[in-house]
Amino acid sequence: AAGVIQSPRHLIKEKRETATLKCYPIPRHDTVYWYQQGPGQDPQFLISFYEKMQSDKGSIPDRFSAQQFSDYHSELNMSSLELGDSALYFCASSRSSYNEQFFGPGTRLTVL
C-alpha cells in the first residue's frame, strides 16, 4: 500500500540558511500535518492543512511557513535556520472523514 513520502530524508544546512521539506500524502488523503521531534523528545505539532487551507497551527516559529498545493502535497519552508531547528520533521496524512494519521519516514534536519 502507498505510504506518505517525504523528501529529502536527510538534510544538512548551515545556520541562517533556508530549507524546504516536502511531503506527499497517501492518495485520496486530503489532510496533512507537520510535526517536529527534537532529540529524545516526543513529536510536537506544527501546522496542518485540509483541502489546501491551513486548518490549525501549533508551536511553529514565524521563520517557518507551509502550504498545501492543488495535488495535496505540502511543503514546509524554514528560513534563518538555528541550531535548535535540528530535529526529525514528520509529515502525516489522513482522510478528512477518518481520524487515523499515517506518518511518513521523516526528514532529519541537521543545522551546523
Place this chain on the structure above:
Amino acid sequence: GEDVEQSLFLSVREGDSSVINCTYTDSSSTYLYWYKQEPGAGLQLLTYIFSNMDMKQDQRLTVLLNKKDKHLSLRIADTQTGDSAIYFCAETGGYNKLIFGAGTRLAVHP
C-alpha cells in the same frame, strides 16, 4: 490544558506480557492512539481506540481505556525482542492534531 503522561522506561523478559500506561487530560478526545518508534525510524500506528469503547484487541495488542480516570494502557502479549522500541500514546486535540506523551522505552531481554 492538554497533557499526556507516560512512564519513561519498561523492561520485560522475552515471552512475558508488557503493559504500558498513559494518562491524558482532554476528555473531549475522540480517539486515543498508540504509536511505535524504532531507533532512527518513523512513527508506526499500532492501534487506536474510540473514546466510547472500553477495550480493543488486535492480535497480541490489547488496549484498555478508563475514561473516568483518563487512563489508557497498551498490553503486548508474548513480548518479543522485535517489540523493543519507544511507544507513544497520543490524544487528539482540536482539528485532529495529535498530542503525544513523552514515550515509554520498552526493552525486551532474553
